[in-house]
């Protein structure tokens with residue numbers, strides 16, 4: 164045993180390793196990413212780890228291995244689960260042999276996501292059990308149990324931490340003894356082939372299994388009833404539980420508290436003993452009222468008259484992350500305890516720090532080149548998911564739509580069909596291109612839709628922390644692999660006009676765009692320049708005495724390294740990445756570079 | 761040991777997250793239980809970052825409630841003001857006077873008034889130390905060591921539940937070999953500068 168400060172995601176990874184996981188797959192997505200990375204970093208040598216091309220592939224690879232008796236884990240964020248939902252639903256019927264954990268991180272808030280969707284619905288939808296940790300410590304325990312459970316019931320099991328669990332750290336007692344899990348190998352059996360007749364039988368089986376699961380869960384310490392007040396009850400799941408405990412301490416109050424570690428299926432026995440003799444229950448859970456609804460249904464089935472308060476009664480909000488303050492206020496009101504209000508001195512107006520592209524980011528140059536090339540033409544710019552979504556910020560203002568991974572290319576085609584007299588330019592990153600960009604390009608070629616796709620190839624998956632992908636020629640196992648050439652791929656899709664260029668070779672980049680946009684039919688521009696995190700800046704730029712303080716460098720490109728301080732435009736040396744874009748913008752030759760030592 | 765909550769605020773790229781880990785590591789070495797949480801926006805650099813460190817907080821969440829932090833270590837002037845509401849009335853704060861203007865302020869779409877901000881910080885905390893961490897880190901050898909300068913400053917206040925030696929030890933154990941000397945120097949400079957401020961006050 165050793166005590167270590169671990170992030171929730173690291174705790175989950177080390178827990179999986181300790182449980183003898185054999186195969187881990189996933190696609191990066193905040194807040195889930197570090198789970199797979201930590202497995203790779205701590206790989207004792209016999210675990211196969213891969214970043215798959217998208218979540219659906221990751222789920223299928225993990226499933227195949229679990230058919231063969233391996234312990235497997237597949238990782239993604241909540242929106243990634245949508246991509247993997249096709250295999251998921253069938254897999255719930257087929258089941259697995261080796262323990263399979265589907266790790267999906269939810270993002271209440273949301274801090275870095277398109278939606279606040281709640282993975283627990285997918286658990287209910289697919290009839291798969293879900294474990295909901297309330298702290299990183301608990302996540303470490305739960306992941307280990309999840310493998311056991313999965314093997315016991317021969318179904319994949321969800322572990323669903325939220326951002327506050329994934330990205331919080333706690334002192335964890337690590338048990339370094341590792342279970343050895345032997346892989347038996349694939350045994351041919353009709354059970355692995357999903358036919359309609361089998362599906363019908365399986366449906367009956369998994370519906371029945373829900374009761375068994377509920378019983379199993381009632382015996383787990385992840386679910387428990389504490390406290391003693393017999394009239395007022397509180398149920399809490401996930402991180403909300405830790406806020407409730409802290410708030411009760413501060414309020415010096417005691418209530419009957421139901422900690423829900425398995426929101427689906429609800430542990431009915433524990434829930435029933437909790438509900439006994441209560442008049443009212445207040446339910447705390449982030450996002451959707453999953454536990455709330457389960458409790459309402461349980462009361463209804465037992466014809467128990469208890470008032471269930473929560474989201475449905477307007478006592479708590481549906482959207483957004485829960486906080487200590489929100490829980491504290493709601494609890495005080497519920498328990499009729501008076502609390503003192505904070506008086507607030509008014510803060511001065513503070514600067515807004517919007518998310519922006521990094522200083523030196525090559526995407527800034529790409530966006531600016533397209534902007535200049537399209538000046539005075541009617542154009543719509545469709546964006547996609549990745550760092551380059553930040554091209555929407557002022558002053559670039561170059562992202563008009565953003566839906567989900569890969570959709571920029573197809574949305575452009577839709578707008579083109581509705582608005583043919585406009586130029587349509589879709590931006591997509593290299594990792595997203597492999598994820599779901601290719602079918603969109605195939606679709607444009609097949610239907611001959613006149614759009615221009617700009618692939619922003621910075622040789623990495625930057626937003627989630629620089630993971631390799633098929634275009635980088637590296638795998639997560641640190642092997643060098645065959646690089647999949649984006650140009651060749653686009654060519655194979657049948658695109659006739661394809662040009663590669665460096666966005667920092669500015670005038671040329673503008674030219675390339677102009678020609679591609681003029682081309683009738685689908686065209687593709689591949690802008691290649693590495694993410695600044697992949698190299699050290701070779702040149703540093705500074706402002707010289709030619710500067711007229713016209714601020715064009717700020718108002719045109721908005722590089723965060725350039726600011727206006729004490730009446731002067733200046734470049735902060737610790738931020739400048741020497742991309743040189745600003746030298747193309749300044750009309751007075753006031754920006755010069757010198758080699759970096 | 762009683763609970764001790766430390767909030768660290770700054771701008772992405774300043775090393776706030778590492779600073780919070782170093783404090784937690786020191787606490788664990790002292791035999792305490794520690795939790796941390798980070799609030800980071802979408803940008804890799806330049807956005808607001810807040811780290812929460814909670815010591816001996818087994819039965820709490822990882823986020824420090826409003827008006828509860830015992831200490832605020834702010835890496836940037838405006839970010840100090842933004843997070844004052846989490847500082848307890850009796851808490852103390854260490855403020856790096858460095859200003860990092862976001863593009864929105866340079867574009868004139870948002871406001872940055874140093875004097876107003878400083879006044880607000882002074883009006884809303886009992887004990888505050890203003891440190892020019894950027895210059896100190898520059899003098900120590902690298903502006904990137906500003907996080908360790910501020911750890912030195914925070915340790916000098918003498919309220920953290922562990923000794924200076926334990927804090928230094930955590931830094932040395934957790935930074936790459938080739939930056940050890942730089943970090944040691946940066947830590948001492950932050951420490952000394954704050955001791956001087958305390959003597960003056």
Ligand code: SF4
Nearest residue numbers: 523722739740743745
């Ligand atoms: S060269 Fe200019 S645009 Fe590029 S990072 Fe430096 S200041 Fe920003």
Ligand code: SF4
Nearest residue numbers: 710711713714716749
């Ligand atoms: S564009 Fe050139 S002249 Fe104008 S403020 Fe920037 S550096 Fe100075």
